[in-house]
Amino acid sequence: MKIERLKGFRDHYPDDMEIRYDFIKKMMDTAISFGYKMIDFPSLESMDLYRLKSGTELVEQTFSFTDKGGREVTMIPEATPSTMRMLTSRKDIKMPARWFSIPKVWRYEEPQEGRYREHIQFNADMFGADSPEADAEIIGLAATILDNLGLSGQYEINVNDRYLMELILRDLGSKNPVDLFPVIDRFKKMDLTDFKKRLLKDLDDDASEKLISLLKDKIDINDVERLLNGYANDVMERVKRLKDTFALTSKYTKSKLNIDLSVVRGLSYYTGIVFEAFDISGELRAILGGGRYDNLSNLFINESIPAVGFAIGDAVIELLLKRNNLWNYKDKRKRYYVVNISSSPEAHIEILNKIRGSGNIAISEVNKRKMQTIIKYAESIKCDFLIIIGDRELSSKKMTIKNLRTQEQAEIDVDDFINNINS
Template sequence: MIERVRGFRDSYPEDMLPRQKMFDVMRETATQFYFSQIEIPSLEYLDLYRVKSGEELLTQTFSFTDKGGRELTMIPEATPSVVRMLTSRKDLKKPVKWFCLPKLWRYEEPQSGRSREHTQFNADIFGDSSMFADAEIIGLACSTLDKLGLSGKYKVRINDRMLMEKILRDIGISNIARGYSLIDHYRKLSADDFKSQLLELCKESEKADFLLQLLGKEIKLDQLDTKFPEQFKRENEEIVSRLKNTGILVSKLTSAELVYDASVVRGLGYYTGIVFEGFDRAGEFRSIFGGGRYDNLGQLIADTPIEAVGFGMGDAVLELLLKKNNLWNLTTRAGSFAMCTVGNETIITAYELATKLRQLGYAVNVDTSQASLSNQLKKAAANSVNYTIIIGPKEIKDNVLTIRDMNSGTQVTGRMDDLEKLIESVSSKQI
């Protein structure tokens, strides 16, 4: 007996229906925001991630040397591939708005909301350095959640890497990368551990207070000014006001709550501006989506500077959140028929009718089991079909048909050739 590989998942129909609905909403919302779909390869050279993804990610890949001696990896994130695709085309009109729905793989310990394979909704705007692009990216992520029924169930924490760099420098930290890395672990460390590590990094304990005061608080964007010392505020007015204005713009695209949170810096090394994460309000799960501005990655990967902002939204946490909110629903097939057959000879006629119904857009199951009629009808009911049709020798001899509406119980009988009329007639009899 060969098992499923650990950390991987089999999706059966009962999960696949809401799953597909989730992907459809992602695709639909992205299209409404005028993003175009692309598809990226599942394998890339490992070098593509060496540039800027950080050491932690590199150790967590499904990577291998192929038969041609090339060091390849199953893609652990989408952004480097998307940037590679973008920079290898010189004819694209900016701004470029792309989304994709790739599978991603990470070799890490499987846990709630994190498996070794997941599908990610990924969207980016290239060639636009404005706050409008930042706002649209956050707006798209939030509108997708809104469309899935999650309005009011989540909030977005934002920060800005440039602002953080100023703060870190202001409190005397020169190793900025180390600073980000420490802040990224803020929620995983105890308050004391964090403080002692921060003091070690910035040397001057009285200055560190500014950052310690900011961290772990959710600050309304319109009150952001009040949290900074006067001089700092004056020197960084532009960054702070862009962040505030971005918040205003986002509020026109979604009703989601946006707050400033200094502890949000994102793990990946390549962010250069705004960074953000979506969280469930109850604080039960990992982040629902995350992203930011990364204006240097094109330069690093392909020696081609390109402004970029984007997000990734994994399917795993989203599924947990939808389930918790009773939104992981089976969607009933609209307009489905079960055809019961009596005797093998009736199946040819049943197939002919099924083909007509399918051409009209209906979903049709022809039961060819030759089980008893009552068993066939039971199965049809269990499948929650909308209509049943019984095809027996008598029906064929008389060229008649009975369609039964399984919800209302009404039924109509008429000539087989009048199939369309019969369907209309039984539909109109619904209460």
């Protein structure tokens, strides 16, 4: 009986998983080098956790169900609510706190390129700091992760500031600027006439045109002041903070940083800086996205805890690494295939143990196949060396070793081999 994998889910076979684990490990190591520490939380949370901040729309795009105990539960669609639940449920956490996590997350939506119903998501967040230094560190960490994956120069980061947008919209005459964020979020996907029609519900014609002119191009941070010349003082003050953040961020990475006033991000909880990284060709979905969300903690404990963070999914990273010929992994460990053809059935195990203890890889022949079959197999699973232990070798404490790349073969002393394995 054939049972299929569910639609939108993936199996990862060894060759694939080895590369995937390697890039996740690089993300982890980069975050650790910045002082971030790993956390983990349940894959299943009370549905209330998502109703709290997202309304019903998000819940509809999740794997949600009623469990056998009658609880309404959701397979986590993102890390932030769980992370915030953890942060706010303890009072002894030293601030600033720097956390990362690598959960699987699930969304019930149509699968498409770079988008699955299940993916691995790397998250990093800093709590307890609201400063250009904190914002720059988070964008810097995101960029350093991509740089450490070998993607330097292959991406650009588009930055905006939700609070700046709020001030601009207010200056343009909007009464409820926050209500315009979901509209602005759709700017690039909407027809311009429709977009303007929608703006006219909140802004006059002149303000709408002004706003469209602000949204339509990515700009250099140095041109922002000129572009916003004439706006209110609070706008210009906020631009100053953005400039400070850019100056700091540019020391973390050589990659291109743009101001893109159309970036507001879909999630409603952002309050300050927001950013997205895209591949330089612009053909793929966002590589990563994040921002500042200082008020989310209020929903849990009636207290604001400054927070800034980002998330990277594994699917777009995979596409990008493949496009850049970086979808590969070379294990530094040597792989030995060990065959015992002696009359002493356990004679090879000490050699296996020694190779493994040295930090290398030893694979044992467990099927007693013909030597020709064994060599073909050892080559097919990419072993570097074949070791043969026969009665003749055993009697002289030697072993035969064959280099499977060069076909060179030699009989060597077992102790010598073990003592020099890593030299």
